[in-house]
Amino acid sequence: MTDGLALWGAVVLPFGLLLVATTAASLSAALGSAAAGRAVPVRTVLQPVQEAARLLVVRRRRTQHPDALLWRLGGGTLFVTAVLAAAVVPIGDAPVLRSEVGVVWFNAAETLLWAALWLTGWGGNSVAGLIGGYRFLAQALAYELPMMLALITAALGAGSLDVVQVAAAQEDLWFVVWMPVAFVVFLVAALALSFWGPFSQPAGSDAAGGVLAELSGVDRLVVLVGRYAWLAAAAGMSVPLFLGGGAGPLLPSWLWWLAKTLAVLAALVWVRWRWPVVRVDRFEEIAWVVLLPAIVVQALVVSLVVI
Amino acid sequence: MELVLAVAFGIVAVAAAVAVFVVDSMARATYALLVSFLAVAAELVLLGSAYLGVLTVLMMTVEMAVMGVFMIMYMMNPAGLMPMSMVHNKRGALSIAIGTFVVLGAGALLVPWPSRTGEPPAELTRALGFSLMGEHMLAMIVIGVALLATMISAVLLATDRGRYDRYGDELERDTPRDPVAGGVGR
Amino acid sequence: MDLSRFAFARPHVLLVESPGGTASRLALERVLRERGWPLTDSPADADILAVAGTGLRPYADRVWAQLPGPRARVDLAHPEHAGGALDGAQRALFDGAAQGEDAATRSGPPSDQSEGDGMPAGHGMPAAHGMPAGLDMADRAPDRDGLLLDVLHVPWGPALPWWPAGLVLHSRLQGDVLAEVEVSWVGDARSASSFWTSAAEAVGPARTAAAARLDALGRLLAVAGWEGERLRAQRVRDALLDGGEDAVRLAGLAGLQRLHQRVGRSRTLARMTSGLGRLGGGDVTARYRQWLTDAIAALESGADSPVTPLPDDLDDVLTRLLTGTEVSSARLVVASLDPWLTGALVAGAARD
Known part of the structure; x- marks a missing residue:
């Protein structure tokens, strides 16, 4: 656990993550305006800020007999787990926290998200929230194994669980070129874990907002921030895993990392406006019958190449 | 610094473990147990076994999250929110717990631990992998497959609907008869 | 401020x-x-x-x-x-x-218990399943898959977004499965059709027929979680209802055809809705695809397009279709029957 950026990195990281997450929210707002057939003025960029101000003004909601402690704890933990995950992502060459098991670390932070989001849905003592929580856990079980195998496949190609070394191993050829399935599975999992776009059924409108159903004011704000932060963290992680990390001509490596991250993030945000929501009960079968075998074959191919 | 952290996490682990028996709700007990495990995982990381520590976080979180859901689904208790006693056979449980703690604690303090002779390898995770798998690769593979087969058979035995229920006695149907159709569209 | x-x-x-x-x-x-x-x-x-x-x-x-x-x-x-x-x-x-x-003037968390027996327990939102003071034990009952699970009594509607006006669905909920359903109505729900009748007088039967179907499609897309296309369906609908002839020719038909491309041919949406709410040989997928082809046919021919008739006892049909489905499927099925339930699509209703 050495070799990371200095301590200031840990201080700056949450703010940096917040900034990238806000970019994602701005982009989504712009796409939403375009979909409604309205002009997209420059000030649409500020919409997330305005939205945050609104949520700060709105009062917090109370429900009957909630488990208030666990409810608030769940919502508040979302962003923390996103920061933990982002800590092992190399910003160019060096992550805030260099770990020889960075890939597994990312995975572990993501499972903490499971627990946090379940509490967010369940804690409010609301039918809609509970349904949202059930849906997220079912979805999580379905994407988790493909996700783990996608992470392992990248690590296998590099022969290391250290994210920095995984990025370094792509000097000649980006992993996305010969592990396309793993890359796609990782992105699908990224959407699913941030319950975004096609995988937003845990917060679906059919269940009055699911896990978000009873959240208002600052409670809702922290959950939404956590969600965008996870989207950003996952996009940031996909770059060192599959897109060569900070490699690129002329520009400094951190700038290349940022450019690639924003490109992946934009794609993830765009998906929300392009596809309908996928029902969890149907995704379940797709995950087990299609994604899992596909990624196992991908892992097998990579192992054979490595040997 | 590390000592301070180790002590702090140790206190958190024990306090959360005590909380498991003190709190009066299933969910809180489950999550208190999770906090305890997370603190133990942090201790492992501090000891230099990052891999084992992170793995503990991963496994335990998933386990607790799923366990919580099942408890809440099956309990005759609205969404697990009603206060209830989390302990059965208080006296027996307490004596076993304290007994185990004393034995293990005494062991930790009384055993003459050998002093370190070499240096730890640069890449601990790799060393761990080799020492586990290097000599016993075949055994590990066999155990892995056997475990997987066991899990699949257990699920098969537990489910009340097999393929004859889904596809008919002669397996004659093209599409299975399920209460809910899956997403692949078979 | x-x-x-x-x-x-x-x-x-x-x-x-x-x-x-x-x-x-x-x-x-x-x-x-x-x-x-x-x-x-x-x-x-x-x-x-x-x-x-x-x-x-x-x-x-x-x-x-x-x-x-x-x-x-x-x-x-x-x-x-x-x-x-x-x-x-x-x-x-x-x-x-x-x-x-x-x-x-407000105090404490809102109570959403039904007050007294006379009041139907339809607070609309499936909010906190508030328990009386002291917290009751929940009932348990065997569910669809043979498990013994908690039972909640949850009303859906009538004050619920993207929901047929006036419909109340009393459900016995286990997990997210509607184990039992009971349909009732608030007010004269079918009176909604009067709007479409008067619209037919204002802009003609063809445009009204297309608009009514696009309205239904928009609500279905909202429930299916496809915000972008929901907005498009509603834009085209509004253009049909009050744009001039030119606007309709340009925006209406082109917009419809684009919806047909995107939504009608969407394999994802079809996969998520296929097999749900089978009625008269058609499922949810078949019904929304039919709306699109009917709407295009109406605009191209300039005449009202005939409505697929559904059984008259729709309430019983709804009960049968929804029993044993998950909340998400149930919402899709309800949305796919919405125009029949509210009288927006009744054979002959959109005709003069």
């Missing part, structure tokens, strides 16, 4: 429809879309409660009690006042002093 002006520049609106409120709903939807004010799914996220029509009083009041505040309310009886009413609601949100007073 500069901060609240900035904060509520784009207030979130919870829009529910009461029987006979179709015209008001359409007017509200259009103004909200043009202003970019988002429609929300739950009272917790709403700043403004907009009730289209006036027939939902007790139910809307209970949803109103669940808005966290600052809050404002619009009860729209006359569709032409939609813009002004929403302006007024936004001004009410800016008024910090009045909102403070409003907050002071």
